[in-house]
Amino acid sequence: MENICPIGQRFASEISALLTPPSPLQVQEYFDQLLSTRKCRDIKVNPNGDFGKGVYAESDFTEGQLVLKDQMLVGAQHSSNKIDCLVCGFCFRFIGSIELQIGRKLYLQELGVPKGCCGSDSSDGEDDSCIENGDSSMACGSSTTKDKVSLPKGLVESLMNGELVLPYSDKFSLPPAVPCPGGCGEAYYCSKLCAEADWETSHSLLCTGERSEAISREALLEFVQHANETNDIFLLAAKAISFTILRYRKLKATYLEKQGKTPNASSPTDLSLLFEAWKPISMGHKRRWWDCVALPVDVESSDEAPFRMQIRSLAFTSLQLLKAAIFDMECEPLFSLDIYGHLIGMFELNNLDLVVASPVEDYFLHIDELPYPQKKEAEDITQPLLDALGDDYAVCCQGTAFYPLQSCMNHSCCPNAKAFKREEDRDGQATIIALKPMCKGEEVTISYVDEELPFEERQALLEDYGFKCRCPKCMEEEP
Numbered sequence: 517m518e519n520i521c522p523i524g525q526r527f528a529s530e531i532s533a534l535l536t537p538p539s540p541l542q543v544q545e546y547f548d549q550l551l552s553t554r555k556c557r558d559i560k561v562n563p564n565g566d567f568g569k570g571v572y573a574e575s576d577f578t579e580g581q582l583v584l585k586d587q588m589l590v591g592a593q594h595s596s597n598k599i600d601c602l603v604c605g606f607c608f609r610f611i612g613s614i615e616l617q618i619g620r621k622l623y624l625q626e627l628g629v630p631k632g633c634c635g636s637d638s639s640d641g642e643d644d645s646c647i648e649n650g651d652s653s654m655a656c657g658s659s660t661t662k663d664k665v666s667l668p669k670g671l672v673e674s675l676m677n678g679e680l681v682l683p684y685s686d687k688f689s690l691p692p693a694v695p696c697p698g699g700c701g702e703a704y705y706c707s708k709l710c711a712e713a714d715w716e717t718s719h720s721l722l723c724t725g726e727r728s729e730a731i732s733r734e735a736l737l738e739f740v741q742h743a744n745e746t747n748d749i750f751l752l753a754a755k756a757i758s759f760t761i762l763r764y765r766k767l768k769a770t771y772l773e774k775q776g777k778t779p780n781a782s783s784p785t786d787l788s789l790l791f792e793a794w795k796p797i798s799m800g801h802k803r804r805w806w807d808c809v810a811l812p813v814d815v816e817s818s819d820e821a822p823f824r825m826q827i828r829s830l831a832f833t834s835l836q837l838l839k840a841a842i843f844d845m846e847c848e849p850l851f852s853l854d855i856y857g858h859l860i861g862m863f864e865l866n867n868l869d870l871v872v873a874s875p876v877e878d879y880f881l882h883i884d885e886l887p888y889p890q891k892k893e894a895e896d897i898t899q900p901l902l903d904a905l906g907d908d909y910a911v912c913c914q915g916t917a918f919y920p921l922q923s924c925m926n927h928s929c930c931p932n933a934k935a936f937k938r939e940e941d942r943d944g945q946a947t948i949i950a951l952k953p954m955c956k957g958e959e960v961t962i963s964y965v966d967e968e969l970p971f972e973e974r975q976a977l978l979e980d981y982g983f984k985c986r987c988p989k990c991m992e993e994e995p
């Protein structure tokens with residue numbers, strides 16, 4: 517495998533340097549700087565805790581108090597979730613309108629778009645037009661899903677094109693959907709600011725539109741399709757690589773400008789700038805994906821070696837597709853299988869869910885709580901929609917993200933904090949709340965697993981993270 521892709525051999529020392537965990541001093545400097553930029557003075561990252569780095573309280577916290585809001589470094593909505601929720605491609609806020617959210621979901625359901633084949637997953641672009649205009653030829657009279665109810669013809673289009681305004685939806689207004697500046701018709705944003713930020717940090721390389729900076733849009737589509745069919749964590753790894761390439765190019769342009777030089781296409785790699793560009797990613801705890809991933813229950817232990825070879829080969833195929841799409845000669849070491857495997861492993865080990873509650877749920881709850889006769893009048897219009905949507909009418913936005921600070925938090929089965937979204941937390945930031953009073957200097961811990969599970973089950977799940985928990989609860993419950 518490495519002979520087909522010899523980057524690993526040619527850049528062995530660069531790759532090893534990129535994968536060497538940063539020194540405690542580098543960790544301290546990086547997180548002190550990050551916390552100061554974010555004006556966050558209530559916590560600190562200590563690089564020398566019992567389990568590597570950890571997060572510590574810098575002030576006292578009361579039960580229920582917000583400990584931290586953490587902006588993600590890279591994140592992606594699950595492909596399978598795109599049919600349910602239209603969210604900003606950068607901050608993951610719900611966008612458009614209540615009518616568009618409902619209409620779009622019904623439209624995609626009617627089209628029979630399989631989960632994971634919406635937005636960027638569509639190669640013919642047909643499904644992507646559903647944000648701007650409903651297809652008037654579509655049949656709205658039948659539902660493809662069991663127990664879901666038929667709607668009058670034309671209703672879904674009028675929800676999507678704004679002709680039908682639902683009662684009380686003005687109380688749940690959402691930012692308008694701003695299309696991707698690259699013209700892909702797949703990514704939408706809550707503002708021009710978010711569109712530009714996403715473009716600059718990763719989307720310009722991963723956009724399938726005509727202004728894309730990818731070297732091959734066809735290869736990009738193939739890469740995305742492969743990820744959707746196999747493991748959409750590959751999309752997140754691609755974002756991390758694009759993020760690093762674009763950061764490298766920016767750092768290099770600034771450096772050359774300072775030197776009074778113009779960027780040159782055949783310019784050699786500036787390794788120190790590549791390390792600098794990679795720095796935010798270098799801070800994440802990593803292991804190679806195929807070494808650390810837990811053996812699925814249906815795989816016999818005697819089949820462990822072939823299983824691990826198989827997922828390594830899956831990652832290799834994904835990487836080759838990505839390389840054909842966005843390769844950058846100056847950032848060649850980033851396209852090695854070792855880097856790709858460690859990136860995927862980093863997302864697996866940090867296991868950070870991206871969750872944003874749906875305003876559609878709030879909307880239907882509001883209707884349900886209206887007094888008579890307003891409730892009856894509103895429900896005459898909304899009840900058929902609710903019936904057509906079925907049980908999963910208010911699925912939240914779900915995905916995976918890498919949060920720099922949350923990913924420094926160690927585990928305890930009796931944690932003093934947890935990731936918990938409050939009513940007002942309507943974007944993709946991670947929110948950590950104190951579960952009990954905490955004193956300055958105490959380590960902030962979260963539980964990586966359901967701490968109510970029996971001891972053996974918790975320990976089995978924690979094996980995925982490569983450690984055996986020795987928290988007070990485990991010590992007490994250990995047989």
Ligand SMILES: C[S@@+](CC[C@H](N)C(=O)[O-])C[C@H]1O[C@@H](n2cnc3c(N)ncnc32)[C@H](O)[C@@H]1O
Nearest residue numbers: 567568569801866923924925926927981982983
């Ligand atoms: C999300 S990272 C947490 C930050 C990590 N300590 C670091 O240095 O980057 C998860 C990893 O931290 C370590 N870890 C977290 N909690 C632990 C615990 N209670 N006991 C032992 N190791 C732990 C394990 O190596 C785990 O895979």
